[in-house]
Amino acid sequence: MSTDLRPNETRALAALFRAGALSRAALARDLGLTRSTTGALVLGLTEAGLARERSDEADDEQDGEGRVGRPGILVEIDGNGGFFLGAYIGVNWIATVAVDLAGALRASASRAFAGPGSTPEAAVAIIRELVAEIRSQLPEGARPYGLNVAVPGFPAADGISYHATILGWHGVNLAELLGNAFGDDFPILLENDANAVAVAETYGAQPGKDDEDALVILIENGVGGGIINAGRLHRGRLGGAGEIGHLRIGDEGFVFDAKRPGRLESYVGKDALLARYLHISGRRAGVDEFVAALASGDPAAVATARDWALWFGRGLATLACTLQPERIILSGSVNAIYPFVAEQVEAFLLDFLAEGYPVPTVELARVGAEGPALGAACLLHQAALSGDPQFQLRGLAAR
Amino acid sequence: MSTDLRPNETRALAALFRAGALSRAALARDLGLTRSTTGALVLGLTEAGLARERSDEADDEQDGEGRVGRPGILVEIDGNGGFFLGAYIGVNWIATVAVDLAGALRASASRAFAGPGSTPEAAVAIIRELVAEIRSQLPEGARPYGLNVAVPGFPAADGISYHATILGWHGVNLAELLGNAFGDDFPILLENDANAVAVAETYGAQPGKDDEDALVILIENGVGGGIINAGRLHRGRLGGAGEIGHLRIGDEGFVFDAKRPGRLESYVGKDALLARYLHISGRRAGVDEFVAALASGDPAAVATARDWALWFGRGLATLACTLQPERIILSGSVNAIYPFVAEQVEAFLLDFLAEGYPVPTVELARVGAEGPALGAACLLHQAALSGDPQFQLRGLAAR
DNA sequence: ACCAATTAGTATGTTTTCCATACAAATTGA
DNA sequence: TCAATTTGTATGGAAAACATACTAATTGGT
Numbered sequence: 033m034s035t036d037l038r039p040n041e042t043r044a045l046a047a048l049f050r051a052g053a054l055s056r057a058a059l060a061r062d063l064g065l066t067r068s069t070t071g072a073l074v075l076g077l078t079e080a081g082l083a084r085e086r087s088d089e090a091d092d093e094q095d096g097e098g099r100v101g102r103p104g105i106l107v108e109i110d111g112n113g114g115f116f117l118g119a120y121i122g123v124n125w126i127a128t129v130a131v132d133l134a135g136a137l138r139a140s141a142s143r144a145f146a147g148p149g150s151t152p153e154a155a156v157a158i159i160r161e162l163v164a165e166i167r168s169q170l171p172e173g174a175r176p177y178g179l180n181v182a183v184p185g186f187p188a189a190d191g192i193s194y195h196a197t198i199l200g201w202h203g204v205n206l207a208e209l210l211g212n213a214f215g216d217d218f219p220i221l222l223e224n225d226a227n228a229v230a231v232a233e234t235y236g237a238q239p240g241k242d243d244e245d246a247l248v249i250l251i252e253n254g255v256g257g258g259i260i261n262a263g264r265l266h267r268g269r270l271g272g273a274g275e276i277g278h279l280r281i282g283d284e285g286f287v288f289d290a291k292r293p294g295r296l297e298s299y300v301g302k303d304a305l306l307a308r309y310l311h312i313s314g315r316r317a318g319v320d321e322f323v324a325a326l327a328s329g330d331p332a333a334v335a336t337a338r339d340w341a342l343w344f345g346r347g348l349a350t351l352a353c354t355l356q357p358e359r360i361i362l363s364g365s366v367n368a369i370y371p372f373v374a375e376q377v378e379a380f381l382l383d384f385l386a387e388g389y390p391v392p393t394v395e396l397a398r399v400g401a402e403g404p405a406l407g408a409a410c411l412l413h414q415a416a417l418s419g420d421p422q423f424q425l426r427g428l429a430a431r
Numbered sequence: 432m433s434t435d436l437r438p439n440e441t442r443a444l445a446a447l448f449r450a451g452a453l454s455r456a457a458l459a460r461d462l463g464l465t466r467s468t469t470g471a472l473v474l475g476l477t478e479a480g481l482a483r484e485r486s487d488e489a490d491d492e493q494d495g496e497g498r499v500g501r502p503g504i505l506v507e508i509d510g511n512g513g514f515f516l517g518a519y520i521g522v523n524w525i526a527t528v529a530v531d532l533a534g535a536l537r538a539s540a541s542r543a544f545a546g547p548g549s550t551p552e553a554a555v556a557i558i559r560e561l562v563a564e565i566r567s568q569l570p571e572g573a574r575p576y577g578l579n580v581a582v583p584g585f586p587a588a589d590g591i592s593y594h595a596t597i598l599g600w601h602g603v604n605l606a607e608l609l610g611n612a613f614g615d616d617f618p619i620l621l622e623n624d625a626n627a628v629a630v631a632e633t634y635g636a637q638p639g640k641d642d643e644d645a646l647v648i649l650i651e652n653g654v655g656g657g658i659i660n661a662g663r664l665h666r667g668r669l670g671g672a673g674e675i676g677h678l679r680i681g682d683e684g685f686v687f688d689a690k691r692p693g694r695l696e697s698y699v700g701k702d703a704l705l706a707r708y709l710h711i712s713g714r715r716a717g718v719d720e721f722v723a724a725l726a727s728g729d730p731a732a733v734a735t736a737r738d739w740a741l742w743f744g745r746g747l748a749t750l751a752c753t754l755q756p757e758r759i760i761l762s763g764s765v766n767a768i769y770p771f772v773a774e775q776v777e778a779f780l781l782d783f784l785a786e787g788y789p790v791p792t793v794e795l796a797r798v799g800a801e802g803p804a805l806g807a808a809c810l811l812h813q814a815a816l817s818g819d820p821q822f823q824l825r826g827l828a829a830r
Numbered sequence: 831a832c833c834a835a836t837t838a839g840t841a842t843g844t845t846t847t848c849c850a851t852a853c854a855a856a857t858t859g860a
Numbered sequence: 861t862c863a864a865t866t867t868g869t870a871t872g873g874a875a876a877a878c879a880t881a882c883t884a885a886t887t888g889g890t
Contacts, residue, residue, distance in 0.1 A: 038876080057838050064820065069877050071840060101837025102885035189789040245668045259753075261665045261672075268660070268755025269644045269789055278752040278785055280745050281679055292783060346679050353677040354658075354753060356667025384691060386677055390588040390668055421463065437847085456867055468848050470869060500866025501856035 037082075037425045040065065044073050045082060045425070046417040048109050049135060052239040053086050055104020074107050080427025082113035082133060109134040112171055114425060116416065117163060117179040118409025120225060121155050123147040123198055128162035129402055130170055131409040133425075135236045139169035140402060147199045156209045163214075177416055177423060178219030180408035181210060182228035186272045194222070198254075219423060223411060224271050225404040226250045230258020231265055232399045232407030233361050235414065247357040247392070249276065251366035255297035259355055265411070277301065281346050286311070286339075299343035302366050309336040323368050341373040345380025352385060352392050363397035370396060436481075436824045439464065443472050444481060444824070445816040447508050448534060451638040452485050454503020473506050479826025481512035481532060508533040511570055513824060515815065516562060516578040517808025519624060519801075520554050522546040522597055527561035528801055529569055530808040532824075534635045538568035539801060546598045555608045562613075576815055576822060577618030579807035580609060581627035585671045593621070597653075618822060620811065623670050625649045627806030629657020630664055631798045632760045634809040646756040646791070648675065650765035654696035658754060664810065676700070680745050685710070685738075698742035701765050708735040722767050740772040744779025751784060751791050762796035769795060 037045075040063065047062045048054055054062065060070035077083035086106040111132035119128045127142035141162045145155065163179065170176075183206065185196025193203040210220045230248035238244065246260040255277035259266035266273050277297035285298025286308040298304050302319060309325075310316055313332030317325065325333035348360060362370050370377070374394065382391060399406060415423040436444075439462065446461045447453055453461065459469035476482035485505040510533035518527045526541035540561045544554065562578065569575075582605065584595030592602040609619045629647035637643065645659040654676035658665035665672050676696035684697025685707040697703050701718060708724075709715055712731030716724065724732035747759060761769050769776070773793065781790060798805060814822040 040876085055838070056840095066878055067839065068841080068879085071838095072876085099837085100835070100887045102839080104838055186788075188787055195787050257753075261660060261667070262663075264661075266660045266665060266754070269757045269791075270755065272788065273660075273753065273755040275752040275755070275785070275788075278748070278783075280749050280783060283682065292785075349677070350679045350749070351753070353674040354656075354672065354750070355665070356669065356672040356674070358668045384677075384679060386674070386691075388587055388594050389585075389671065389674075392668075439847085454867070455869095465849055466868065467850085467870080470867095471847085498866085499858045499864070501868080503867055 035427060037080075037427065039419060040073060041077060041082075042417065042419045042425060044070070044077060045109060045133070046419075048083065048107065049236065049417055050240065050242045053106040053108040055106055057104050059107065077427075078107075078110075080113070082110055082425070082427060083107055084110045111136055111138070112174070113428060114416070115170055115174050115176040116409045116412035117166065117176045118182065118228070118405040118407065118412070119159050119162070119179060120182045120228070120404035120408065121145070121147070121159070121196075121199070122184065122225075122404070126155060126158045126162065127402060127405045128159060128166050129405040129409055130166050130176065131406065131413055133413075135410065135413055137402070137406060139166045140405070141165040141169075149200065152201055152204045152206060152209055156206075156213050159210070160213050177425070178221065178412050179210070179214060180221040180223055180228075180412045181206070182223050182225040182404035182408040184225045186224055186275075187222070187270045189270070191270055219412075221408075221412065222271075223408050224256075224258075224274075226256030226274055227258040227265055227267065227271060228405070228407030228411070229363055229397075229399070229403040230260055230274070230361075230407065231410050231414075232403040233363065233397055234260045234263075235407070235410040237398075244359070245355075245357045246359045246361060247274075247351055247355055248361045248363060248397075251300060251302070251362065251364040253297075253302045255301050255364075257351075260357075261355075264414075276347070276351060279347055279350060281343060281350060296343070296347045300340055300347065300366070305336065305340055305366060305369070308339055309333060312336050319365055319368060323372075326369060326372050337369060337373045338376060340369070341376035342380055344373075345377045346384060348377065348381045348392075348394070349384030352381065353389070356390065357392050358390075360392045360394045361397055362394065363399075363403065367396055370394075434826060436479075436826065438818060439472060440476055440481075441816065441818045441824060443469070443476060444508060444532070445818075447482065447506065448635065448816055449639065449641045452505040452507035454505055456503050458506065475826075477506075477509075479512070481509055481824070481826060482506055483509045510535055510537070511573070512827060513815070514569055514573050514575040515808045515811035516565065516575045517581065517627070517804040517806065517811070518558050518561070518578060519581045519627070519803035519807065520544070520546070520558070520595075520598070521583065521624075521803070525554060525557045525561065526801060526804045527558060527565050528804040528808055529565050529575065530805065530812055532812075534809065534812055536801070536805060538565045539804070540564040540568075548599065551600055551603045551605060551608055555605075555612050558609070559612050576824070577620065577811050578609070578613060579620040579622055579627075579811045580605070581622050581624040581803035581807040583624045585623055585674075586621070586669045588669070590669055618811075620807075621670075622807050622810060623655075623657075623673075624803040625655030625673055626657040626664055626666065626670060627804070627810070628762055628796075628798070628802040629659055629673070629760075629806065630809050630813075631802040631806030632762065632796055633659045633662075634806070634813065636797075643758070644754075644756045645758045645760060646673075646750055646754055647760045647762055647796070650699060650701070650761065650763040652696075652701045654700050654763075656750075659756075660754075663813075675746070675750060678746055678749060680742065680749065695742070695746045699739055699746065699765070704735065704739055704765060704768070707738055708732065711735050718764055718767060722771075725768060725771050736768060736772045737775060739768070740775035741779055743772075744776045745783060747776065747780045747791075747793070748783030751780065752788070755789065756791050757789075759791045759793045760796055761793065762798075762802065766795055769793075 056070050060067045086108045111134035113133040116131045126145040130139040132138045184198050194206045233248050234246050243263040248258045250256045257274040257276040259274050279296040282294040286304040287298050459466045485507045510531035512532040515530045525544040529538040531537045583597050593605045632647050633645050642662040647657045649655045656673040656675040658673050678695040681693040685703040686697050
């Protein structure tokens with residue numbers, strides 16, 4: 033019944049996703065096809081349930097000041113045309129989401145999970161149940177294209193066995209476990225959680241722009257990151273790029289680390305921040321308390337934040353030179369302190385950067401706790417629209 | 432006469448380039464087309480002068496142990512099908528090269544150039560003459576597809592005006608100058624020289640593999656770099672990624688820098704190395720003399736090299752975590768000392784890296800002084816084979 | 831109010847591209 | 861020597877894209 037999409041159909045969907053919505057004529061220009069061919073293309077996509085004319089009555093305001101000529105009818109992706117699943121195995125919980133063909137979050141479910149101490153098999157079983165729950169939230173007969181699982185860890189040098197120190201897992205063949213649980217014809221991918229968050233923060237964020245250069249930094253106890261170059265995730269050899277917590281920026285750190293002193297995360301991670309505050313103030317606090325102290329002008333908190341800003345600025349300068357992102361996006365619970373130190377961090381950053389070098393903007397994350405699972409799902413969406421034969425899209429109805 | 436190539440023709444050339452040579456049947460599998468279609472495709476490419484059957488009589492040894500069935504006839508790219516020009520504006524010289532459609536270096540010419548003190552206009556005039564010289568070395572009637580110029584600098588935040596501090600150029604609109612010299616219908620690109628070297632070192636280096644993750648480090652007085660992710664140059668916002676000399680890895684450095692102390696290049700650049708040697712030994716030396724002293728076992732040189740290895744290992748560890756390259760390639764004149772300190776650097780690198788993290792190999796550059804111009808030309812070659820409509824390939828003969 | 835200019839969408843016939851099928855050619859292995 | 865396998869090519873047909881022409885809907889000038 034449902035046939036694979038032809039190359040130009042996939043290209044058309046990618047163009048529609050990039051732009052948000054296009055008239056047939058604009059789509060034709062984008063794809064380098066004629067209007068007549070594009071009309072037939074759109075007809076096919078519409079019949080297959082993958083695209084539709086925009087009913088949105090705000091369509092008059094496309095860009096149309098003095099634009100002469102007959103106005104076009106905007107065509108957009110029909111979100112119900114397909115679904116992509118993402119999951120996240122966290123330390124305290126497991127989450128699952130579904131993203132639709134239009135890139136919108138359509139369903140989510142999560143459950144508490146005692147990560148350290150639990151087996152990978154237990155996590156896979158929970159994911160399986162959550163996926164069933166998610167699928168019941170989707171429209172009748174919706175068939176997801178695959179599942180991408182974000183994990184707080186990395187594959188080892190063999191590319192197969194997974195290490196997730198924070199969960200106490202070593203040398204686990206997660207791909208195989210998931211493959212057994214979901215069947216062989218269901219594509220399964222794995223992704224590092226920080227990478228997934230980077231995708232969630234940037235994917236489809238700016239309509240019309242799909243070549244963003246960004247660095248997403250996740251600050252908890254550890255500091256991780258994900259690199260987006262020209263709109264694509266910079267994964268490195270085994271998906272382990274962006275491990276910026278190990279950046280060597282000094283000689284010691286605010287928390288003692290005999291083995292690898294001076295790393296970024298021993299200056300700006302959560303433990304490091306609170307250790308510094310303890311050192312200066314003598315008070316033991318959590319992040320929330322520290323932020324409250326900072327907001328109330330507590331001098332020890334202000335001094336701690338200033339030190340944090342110095343080292344964070346150093347780290348950002350190093351990363352800005354190496355990667356030249358346009359935006360640096362801060363995620364993770366420690367980003368709560370950033371509004372209080374934004375000016376200082378940016379001053380330190382500017383100070384360390386070479387003159388004339390483009391300065392990245394520093395922003396707070398837009399996406400919440402669903403970030404890792406959402407980003408994982410977005411990566412599948414991206415693969416499907418890229419025309420990768422492994423994630424070939426299909427129409428819904430017979431044709 | 433000569434028409435633009437159709438999408439599958441470009442895809443076929445890209446597949447042939449990636450693999451080196453393929454039979455029609457193998458090409459059909461690679462492209463997802465039938466053998467009959469591919470046969471016609473190859474016929475078209477052959478008639479257009481872009482591909483040919485391999486005459487190489489060593490073709491029996493394709494991979495053919497117990498391979499049953501009629502052996503295929505290998506088809507390869509005909510290098511004479513097209514040419515791509517690259518140039519390099521260095522501090523002491525200007526170089527120009529031509530790369531053919533098969534990715535092979537086919538012609539080169541260079542001339543001394545007193546960079547600091549010369550105007551951009553003078554450089555452009557020299558490039559124009561060298562390009563004429565190069566073109567006379569190419570086959571009759573060969574029409575190059577464009578020119579990519581590698582420059583020791585970066586565009587400013589506006590993306591247009593070029594800064595090349597080392598040449599004393601600031602705010603130069605190089606693209607416009609070159610456009611005026613070569614005409615509007617001749618594509619002109621600009622690229623940072625370290626980026627170009629990174630491409631030269633990796634592009635087409637491993638037949639059958641086009642998704643390499645590598646970091647190329649150029650060490651002279653300054654330290655620059657180019658990042659290759661999944662076979663593509665990681666350019667960052669304005670092509671300025673890879674400026675790793677500004678990496679902040681310590682508090683001081685071996686050369687004094689009031690403004691931005693502790694940068695990688697103040698520990699491992701040429702000046703830094705020789706300053707350290709002067710500090711330890713009291714002797715003022717050049718790189719050659721230092722290497723000679725090191726080779727002869729001079730204790731001061733050995734101690735200097737050890738310090739160099741420590742800081743270089745720190746820098747590599749930071750970069751390895753951030754980028755996770757598979758290979759780190761060392762270029763620039765200072766790489767002459769690497770063979771003497773390889774073991775130490777790799778030990779320090781391993782020491783700083785998290786356990787279980789894949790360790791990149793560290794290698795010396797294969798390409799010589801022609802690197803920047805060659806890489807620039809390779810980038811055009813890559814653009815043409817990627818199907819970018821701006822660098823659309825054309826056949827040679829009428830069809 | 832009306833008309834030229836412009837742009838969007840569709841219909842129709844033709845060309846181009848690709849496929850399905852069939853078949854001859856060249857090899858391996860029994 | 862023959863079955864099995866793979867390659868390359870020929871041929872008719874299906875499908876995708878184009879060229880062209882026409883209608884529809886808008887802007888802007890008179």
